[in-house]
Each structure stands twice: as structure tokens, then as C-alpha cells.
Amino acid sequence: MMGWRIAAVLLVLANVVLLVLGQMQPPPAPRPPPPAPDPEIPQLELIALDWREAQSTVPRCYTIGPFATLVQQSRAEDRLRPFASLIRPRRSEADRDRGWWVFVAAPSRPAAIDLAQELAARGVEDYFVVADDDLPDAVSLGLFENRENARARLNRIRRMGFDAQLAVRREDAPQFWIDYRIDPGERSPWRFILRSSPGATHFEIPCF
Incomplete structure (x- = not known):
């Protein structure tokens, strides 16, 4: 009976010693951060699957x-061609702002020519x-x-006494x-095209 008690006490003491030794060990060194990706190596880009398109x-x-x-249209067409059964490039016209225009109006062509000569005599350049x-x-x-640059030009001409105006x-x-048309079971890389074409959109249309 006494032997069992001694064995139990020794087992407890051994556990205490192991616990103390474990706490005395230095903490593990932190893992080094992963290396930065090499900018010269292109990164793999996963293109999400459009399930609605693939399961149709x-x-x-x-x-x-x-x-x-x-050029952008041609590149997109090249990417779509292996997947599309029919492709139709098209062109449209859109109204857009070119910038801010500073000008001086004249009542006639001869008056405009005289006005241009007077501006030149006053040291004004870049006119026609x-x-x-x-x-x-x-x-x-x-x-x-830039609108601020246009206003600076406008104010300079007005200070000379000319009725300069500003217009868009x-x-x-x-x-x-x-x-383009996609047959059943096919899918297209349209998401990749949108990523490389800022401002472009993608939507379904009636088949042609």
C-alpha cells in the first residue's frame, strides 16, 4: 500500500517538473512574412463562371x-471569338464634352479678322x-x-477690354x-474584358 502512495507522489512530482520546464522554454519565433510577389511575374486571375449563361x-x-x-473593340472580339457562335461588331455615336472654349464673337468675317489683328497687337497668342x-x-x-485654366484665359482677355466668353x-x-451569341453549354470571358475596359458594360439582348 505504501508503494502505491509513493508511486502516485512521484508521478505528481514528475508532472509538476514537466510543467515548470515547459513554461521555462522560450516562445517560438514568429513566422517570417510571405515574400512579396514579383511584379515581373503575371498573377493568375480567376474568371468567375456565369452560371446562368453556362446552364442555359x-x-x-x-x-x-x-x-x-x-483597337479595344478588336481585342475584345479576339477574346470572344473562340466562345461565341456569332459576333456582330457595331458602332454608335455619343455626345461628349470636348472642353471649355474661350472666344470673342464678331458681327462679320471682316470684323473677326480686324479683331484678331488687334489681339495680336496687344500681345495675345494662340488665337485663330x-x-x-x-x-x-x-x-x-x-x-x-481644365475649367480653371479656361477662366484664367477669359479674365486675362477681359482685362484687355475685349468681350471674351466661355462655353462648353x-x-x-x-x-x-x-x-455576340453563346450556344448552350458555352460561356464567355466577358468579366475579363470588363476588367480591362473601364466604362464598358455587359448585358443580355434579344438574339439576332
Whole structure:
């Protein structure tokens, strides 16, 4: 009986010693952070699967765009061609702002030429006489993307005594689209195209 008690006491003492020794061990060193990705190595990009497109039992048609240039449209068409059973590139026109226009209007062409000569004599540069549909005779003093730069030019010309004006110039700009058809069981990389084409959209249309 005494032997069992001694064995139990020794077992308890051994556990206490192991516990103390474990607490005395230094904490494990922190793991080093993962290495930064090499910018020269392209990263793998996963393209999400459009289940509605893949599980359809009938052909579906979509349009994607607008693309700003024919080059962007052509690249998107190249990506879609292996997956689409029919592709139809198209073009549309959109009204957009060109910038802020500073000008001085004149009542006639001869008056506009005289006005341009007077501006030149006062040291004004970067001007020319225009024949606009809305303003048949005017002296253009610059087209600016930044409104503050346009106002600075406007105020300078007005301080010289000329009746300078400021207007927004607009123009019809081409936009490029792609209509395409996907057969049942197929899917297209349209998400990847949207990522590389800021401003483009993708939506379903009636099949053509």
C-alpha cells in the first residue's frame, strides 16, 4: 500500500517538473512574412463562371461595350471569338464634352479678322478666326480641359477690354460595341474584358 502512495507522489512530482520546464522554454519565433510577389511575374486571375449563361438550354445573346477605340473593340472580339457562335461588331455615336472654349464673337468675317489683328497687337497668342455653325465669325482663344485654366484665359482677355466668353464645346464621338451569341453549354470571358475596359458594360439582348 505504501508503494502505491509513493508511486502516485512521484508521478505528481514528475508532472509538476514537466510543467515548470515547459513554461521555462522560450516562445517560438514568429513566422517570417510571405515574400512579396514579383511584379515581373503575371498573377493568375480567376474568371468567375456565369452560371446562368453556362446552364442555359437555348442560345443567349449579349452586348458588351462601349469601347473607346477600334483597337479595344478588336481585342475584345479576339477574346470572344473562340466562345461565341456569332459576333456582330457595331458602332454608335455619343455626345461628349470636348472642353471649355474661350472666344470673342464678331458681327462679320471682316470684323473677326480686324479683331484678331488687334489681339495680336496687344500681345495675345494662340488665337485663330473660326467659321462655326453656331458662331459664323469668332476669334478662338483656346480650348481647355481644365475649367480653371479656361477662366484664367477669359479674365486675362477681359482685362484687355475685349468681350471674351466661355462655353462648353461638345462633339459627336464614336463608340464601339460587340453583340455576340453563346450556344448552350458555352460561356464567355466577358468579366475579363470588363476588367480591362473601364466604362464598358455587359448585358443580355434579344438574339439576332
